[in-house]
Amino acid sequence: MTAYLISDVGPVAPEDDAAWKAYLAMAPATIEKYGGRYLARGGAIDVIEGDWSPYAIVIAEFPDRDAVARWYASPEYAEGLAIRAKSGLHRRMICVEGATNSNPDNLLGLRA
Incomplete structure (x- = not known):
């Protein structure tokens, strides 16, 4: 089942700019090699509800959660992990499995 990698990234400090550019240069090929593709990568963000204030969002689609892992x-x-570890880049990342149930009474599988 399709899985979505969602990453809340940034901001990048000026001293980490070179590292971030190196990361951006290498990451896409690694995602593609494991069957992933970008759906969103740093576009405009509108917070619709809540107090979330992301700097940049990246969403990639993979064949399944195992491919993400x-x-x-x-x-x-x-x-890429080594580049991130050496820089001050802040990132939160999650993997979300795609929906299989279109029944609104069982939205997102929250009910048994």
Whole structure:
């Protein structure tokens, strides 16, 4: 089942600009190698409800949650993790499985 990787990224401090550019240069190929593709990457954000104030959002679609896990643990993406570890870049990342049930009485599988 399709899975979505959602990342709330940034901001990038000026001293981390070179590291961030290196990350942006290498990350897309790693995502593609594991079957992923970008759906949104840093576009305009409108907060509709709540107190969430993201700086930049990245959404990537993968074939399934296992593909996301393989990508994140891959030797190809290890370089990206190393770049992030050395920089002050703040990021929150989640993986969400796509919906399989269109029954509104069982929205998002919250009921048994």
